Amino acid sequence: MDIIKFTSKKSFSIGFIGFVLVLLAALPLYAKGYTPILLTSIFMYVILSVSWTLFSGPTGYMSLATAAFFGVGIYTAAFLGKTLPLPVFIISGGLISSIVALLVGALTLRLRGIYFAIFTFGLVMLISNLLLFWELHAMETRGRFVVIVDYNTIYYTMLIIFVALMLTAYFIRRSKFGLALQSIGENEEAAAHIGINVTLVKVVNFAVSAFFIGAAGATIATRWTYVDPYIAFNPLFSFLPVLMAIFGGMGQLYGPVIGAVIFAYLQEILITRFAELYMLIFGVILVFSILYIPNGLVGLIQKWRKGGQAGEHASN
């Protein structure tokens, strides 16, 4: 009985996910203009937030390097976009971000807690200022133009990166590698004791997460058409994904997705209506969600479900 219930529930969720994917894939056919553009932004935030959670969720290492990897992706698109075809420069954006993550990770993943957070944030500033210095002194121009791509192509690219990321995150969670990540988060010393190569696991995961962040950056750059180091390495892109993941809840894969969708949509509304106030409103929401729903929306949903089940049992 339970097994039947379980499989039907599982096939239901697979069916539901498939249905949503078909709707999303067919979107440009029935929704024109603003909707694909809005959804592209939402996907971008979902990718940033899920990628952040992919690394920082299980390991407990608070990374603020998201803006660095994002910016590296953006600048890769700016440099390579005019000469290389779209898939190539987007994958390059991801790969170059990964390489940066590998180098930085190998150097800094021995730092723990707040030191790691500060270093990763310093990385954003470092790369951004190095680029600025180089542009001003060697190129004598600030900023550059990015190749223009039509909105539907950008939308589909983002969708593909999103699907690839979700699949990767799903399989990592269920793999031996995912277990290793979780055990590092719970007790890193014990993880080393049982024979996990903790440095390798952390660095590889950091690089995987950076790949998707970089690819998203390379994609969105084509919509922004002009970038300079301040735009590309905006520190907000380090903080927003964290906020979204905390709000959504990191216990489940869909947590950061929900968080990012809600916040990205909220941002669109707030920016147009209360442009000066929107960061303030974000801040207030974050404070309240940490105080009252520390496990995010996911925690709330699970609590509510459990309550429902307990009720069912009681009535039986």
Added chain:
Amino acid sequence: MLEVCNIDTFYGKIQALWGVSLRIDEAEIVALVGANGAGKTTLLNTISGLLCPASGSATFLDKRIDGLTPHYIAELGISHIPEGRRLFPVMSVRENLEMGAYTYHAWKRKEETLEEVYRVFPLLKEREGQLARTLSGGEQQMLAMGRGLMSRPRLCMFDEPSSGLAPRLVLEVFKVIKTLREQGITILLIEQNVKRTLEIADRAYVLENGRIVSEGKSSELLQNNHIKKAYLGL
């Protein structure tokens, strides 16, 4: 089986081990006794690769292991059950055990090993789905030992497995260690409970201020006046 030769280990500039040598033969129980801060844990950490010795050598099954990384040494068949258990608190008992089989060769046989571990610790099977942090102290120690066995080790190093346990549970721990030896696992044991330790061990080393000050058959050490005075309070 394990041969440690003239090891010096430092924490930064402070030297913790001074020319320590130690030998363990197949299927032996060897005890390492000494006061707090004598360097017992440091020696275990050096053997398992968590610390790198500044000089000297360590050989396991005719292979040099000093300077190798911990995951590589674990793969060779040394299991280190650290002091204070160090479980994964929000993983279930079963998940904790499965993580113990993380090494490449152990992962392939983890279901089979799990059955064996459950046979040694039937209680863990009952508690299979419970989170590790909800176990009692004794159960947590059983879990830590079980997790150490999941890697199918040739050599098991226990760091104070009885610390913080009730006397009856301490007996239980010693019983398990004896059973493991009967199954052919070689054991290096650190214990505060010197008398009982020397009773089950074949040989023992006494560590003081980072140096081995005496070694020999446990039965002989039990008769040694210095040992009697310093550790047995006789």
